[in-house]
Amino acid sequence: MKRVLSLSLSLSSLLLMSACTAETEHIVANPYKMAKSCESIDQSLEKLDRYILVVENSSAFHLEEASVAYEIPGVTISNHKKHMLRDAKSYREELISKHRAMECPTTKTKQ
DSSP states (O other): OHHHHHHHHHHHHHHHHTSOOSOOOOOOOOHHHHHHHHHHHHHHHHHHHHHHHHHHTSOHHHHHHHHHHHOOTTOOOSSOHHHHHHHHHHHHHHHHHHHHHTTOOOOSSOO
16 A cells, blocks of 8 residues: 555656746747748838829829739728828828738838
8 A cells, every 4th residue: 555655656756856937938039030020021011102292293083093013901992182091091000010020120111
């Protein structure tokens, strides 16, 4: 009986000693995928900046053509410059927040 008790105590102490520590395991992100994602966000920001510039400098007659040519998601396609710029700038803020959340290096775009 003593032998069984001592054996079970030693096994349980070994299990407790080999159990997980309080430290969490750090998962390292794939730098290639992160760089690729950062590049795609940078390209989207550049495209969006060009779109905003075109909309700001276009007449109402050409606005719909510009919005169809650039195909920016979530931006109103109309002849109303104010709505288009509002949507484009809010989408730009979303991209910038994603960019910061991913901790990408800073870009050359205006902020």
